[in-house]
Amino acid sequence: MATPAELAFGRTDLDDGQLGHLQRLLGTWGILADLSFSDLVLLAPMAPDAPERHGDGTELVILGQMRPSNSATVVEHDLVGQTVTGAEWPLAVRTVRSGEVSRGEVILEPGDEPVRLHCIPVRCEGTTVAVLARLAAGAGRRPGHLERTYRDLFDRFAIMLAESTFPFPSEEVATEEAPRVGDGVVLVDEEGRVRYASPNATNALHRMGMYSQTEGRRLTDLGIEESAIEWALASALPVVEEVERRPDVTVLLHCIPLLANDDVTGCLVLMRDVTDVRRLDRLLLSKDAAIREVHHRVKNNLQTISALLRLQARRLSPGDGRVALFEAERRVRSIAIVHEILSREPSDQVPFDEIVTSLIRMAEDSVVHSQDLTFEVTGQLGEVPADVATPLAVVLAELLQNAVEHAFLHSKVGDLKAGDSAGPFVPTTPGGGGPIPYQAPGHIRVHLVNDLSCLVLEVIDDGSGLPEGFDIDATESLGLSIVRDLVRSQLEGTITMRNRNDGDAGATGTIVTIELPTQEAQPIGQ
Numbered sequence: 001m002a003t004p005a006e007l008a009f010g011r012t013d014l015d016d017g018q019l020g021h022l023q024r025l026l027g028t029w030g031i032l033a034d035l036s037f038s039d040l041v042l043l044a045p046m047a048p049d050a051p052e053r054h055g056d057g058t059e060l061v062i063l064g065q066m067r068p069s070n071s072a073t074v075v076e077h078d079l080v081g082q083t084v085t086g087a088e089w090p091l092a093v094r095t096v097r098s099g100e101v102s103r104g105e106v107i108l109e110p111g112d113e114p115v116r117l118h119c120i121p122v123r124c125e126g127t128t129v130a131v132l133a134r135l136a137a138g139a140g141r142r143p144g145h146l147e148r149t150y151r152d153l154f155d156r157f158a159i160m161l162a163e164s165t166f167p168f169p170s171e172e173v174a175t176e177e178a179p180r181v182g183d184g185v186v187l188v189d190e191e192g193r194v195r196y197a198s199p200n201a202t203n204a205l206h207r208m209g210m211y212s213q214t215e216g217r218r219l220t221d222l223g224i225e226e227s228a229i230e231w232a233l234a235s236a237l238p239v240v241e242e243v244e245r246r247p248d249v250t251v252l253l254h255c256i257p258l259l260a261n262d263d264v265t266g267c268l269v270l271m272r273d274v275t276d277v278r279r280l281d282r283l284l285l286s287k288d289a290a291i292r293e294v295h296h297r298v299k300n301n302l303q304t305i306s307a308l309l310r311l312q313a314r315r316l317s318p319g320d321g322r323v324a325l326f327e328a329e330r331r332v333r334s335i336a337i338v339h340e341i342l343s344r345e346p347s348d349q350v351p352f353d354e355i356v357t358s359l360i361r362m363a364e365d366s367v368v369h370s371q372d373l374t375f376e377v378t379g380q381l382g383e384v385p386a387d388v389a390t391p392l393a394v395v396l397a398e399l400l401q402n403a404v405e406h407a408f409l410h411s412k413v414g415d416l417k418a419g420d421s422a423g424p425f426v427p428t429t430p431g432g433g434g435p436i437p438y439q440a441p442g443h444i445r446v447h448l449v450n451d452l453s454c455l456v457l458e459v460i461d462d463g464s465g466l467p468e469g470f471d472i473d474a475t476e477s478l479g480l481s482i483v484r485d486l487v488r489s490q491l492e493g494t495i496t497m498r499n500r501n502d503g504d505a506g507a508t509g510t511i512v513t514i515e516l517p518t519q520e521a522q523p524i525g526q
């Protein structure tokens with residue numbers, strides 16, 4: 001949907017170059033509001049054929065509004081998008097027509113006190129395209145040094161607006177960090193000598209170790225790196241630079257050259273002491289590093305545990321104990337995978353698709369050589385909360401393992417004996433000579449869906465299907481009991497296991513579906 005400002009721009013007949021010029025002005029004019037201690041409003045003539053026009057006379061539409069951050073506002077309402085007629089704002093209409101500055105008063109709301117109005121033409125390549133209106137309360141006490149300096153500066157900008165030299169062609173829209181007038185103002189002349197330094201700027205200079213009187217001296221003589229100010233004076237373009245003085249003080253400089261008649265007559269330097277901001281940045285970075293390190297160590301410890309379990313399992317003779325140890329080893333390894341990924345990108349959200357890839361690799365490793373199994377992933381889960389990722393990884397590891405171990409056992413095919421397998425997980429039935437992996441190619445697919453309200457994870461195989469009378473609620477074996485508990489209690493989801501030929505005649509194998517309702521899942525691509 002278009003914003004009020006976009007709609008307002010749409011009612012003018014400005015060309016693209018003029019639009020860009022005014023948008024750049026709106027990107028930087030906070031400085032002007034602060035220098036003039038005034039509310040600013042930008043008005044442009046409405047296109048003659050704009051449907052919202054009230055009459056035939058010149059009518060203006062308000063494209064933008066800026067409040068000063070260093071004094072009280074006189075404009076209570078949001079004016080952007082409103083239109084004003086020549087009867088309501090005669091001075092603004094006069095400035096648009098004549099291209100001359102005009103001063104006087106305006107009544108913003110019927111019944112309100114009039115406020116002072118100062119209309120400045122805004123030219124783009126010589127053509128008056130808009131009016132910058134400065135609105136201020138009636139004159140109060142005599143202004144001090146700071147106020148007089150700022151107002152003078154504003155007047156120099158007003159000339160630049162009328163001479164088409166402000167905003168600058170390349171001025172970037174102000175970032176949140178960009179220094180504002182209240183952060184500190186230094187005015188230098190065309191030779192780079194300081195003419196004025198505001199109290200906050202003086203503080204910043206002190207923190208940089210410059211205690212001597214600054215006025216009349218060059219900042220470069222005082223030790224500030226010359227490049228930013230010199231470059232702004234030489235190029236007549238604004239320069240932003242971050243200056244580090246002593247290891248612990250960082251100041252952001254925004255140097256704006258002041259022009260008159262195409263000559264550089266000085267430079268406005270806004271400076272902001274960003275030492276604390278940078279220190280926080282560094283702290284955050286080191287906090288990230290610490291979290292990453294913790295995950296890394298947890299992963300290493302889990303890998304050590306899994307190696308110990310594997311060693312111990314290898315020492316046992318084939319049988320239940322050995323299988324159990326190998327299974328425990330595998331479960332620990334599936335948790336280590338989650339920490340491995342968190343150690344790379346510590347965050348509350350984990351890219352689960354990477355975990356899926358690692359778990360599949362783990363399942364592939366346990367496939368017996370004589371089995372011909374292929375794995376496939378369809379769909380994506382995207383990012384899932386870290387506390388969901390760990391149990392879900394254990395569940396998926398379990399399901400993949402079941403598909404490898406049970407789906408493709410077929411007693412009528414194959415000539416292997418159970419003990420021959422290279423992989424540790426070929427189950428041996430008591431008494432030996434039990435089910436044997438068959439050699440027909442098998443296919444295991446992990447299907448993932450994240451539709452914002454729900455995460456769906458399916459493991460589909462084209463093997464022999466579930467044993468007759470199988471009921472997930474009735475199984476007491478450890479693997480599926482773990483899966484059931486994790487899905488239902490910890491993840492608050494549902495699990496179903498069914499034979500594929502139930503719904504799809506001719507298909508064989510098993511389909512396990514896990515659904516987790518969630519508000520927290522991040523949609524893919526965000």
Ligand SMILES: Nc1ncnc2c1ncn2[C@@H]1O[C@H](COP(=O)(O)OP(=O)(O)O)[C@@H](O)[C@H]1O
Pocket residue numbers: 402403405406407461463464465466467475476477478479480481510
């Ligand atoms: N994908 C599958 N295909 C065929 N049978 C399966 C499948 N998944 C599980 N089963 C059946 O469910 C049983 C229980 O699985 P589980 O609880 O993981 O124990 P285990 O893997 O130790 O046998 C398996 O023994 C097997 O009979």
Ligand SMILES: [Mg+2]
Pocket residue numbers: 398401402479480
């Ligand atoms: Mg199992």
